[in-house]
Amino acid sequence: MYITAFEKMDARFAAAACRAYNDWLHDYIEAADPKRLFGAAAVSAHDVTSAVAETRRAVGNSGLHEASCLHCAPHAQTFVARQLTTGPERSIPSSG
Numbered sequence: 001m002y003i004t005a006f007e008k009m010d011a012r013f014a015a016a017a018c019r020a021y022n023d024w025l026h027d028y029i030e031a032a033d034p035k036r037l038f039g040a041a042a043v044s045a046h047d048v049t050s051a052v053a054e055t056r057r058a059v060g061n062s063g064l065h066e067a068s069c070l071h072c073a074p075h076a077q078t079f080v081a082r083q084l085t086t087g088p089e090r091s092i093p094s095s096g
Contacts, residue, residue, distance in 0.1 A: 004044045014044035015054060022058040034063070041067040 004014045018041070025039040041058030043051040055067040 004042070004046065009046055011044070011046035011050065014046040015050040018042045018044050018054055019057075022054065022064060026058075026064060029064075038065040040064065043067050043069045045069050 003017045022039075022041045025041070029037045029039050041055060041064045043054050043058075045051065051069060058064045059067055
């Protein structure tokens with residue numbers, strides 16, 4: 001989702017855009033054929049805590065199969081994945 005690709009962007013807006021897209025994707029798949037289609041939730045790199053929460057919501061509750069953070073720095077992707085498996089969110093580690 002290109003809408004979340006901007007470096008300087010309000011984190012709440014980016015998270016809301018991802019939630020809206022993920023809700024739309026879920027509805028689209030349900031209306032089409034959920035046995036043939038599956039979706040990957042979009043999560044924003046602007047706030048790790050909201051990225052983890054949206055991944056849990058979209059993949060857990062909405063039935064999407066995976067999450068994608070297209071514009072995340074590699075260390076942010078690793079951190080989000082770790083938080084999903086280990087528990088409470090902490091500050092994001094530096095890349096250097």
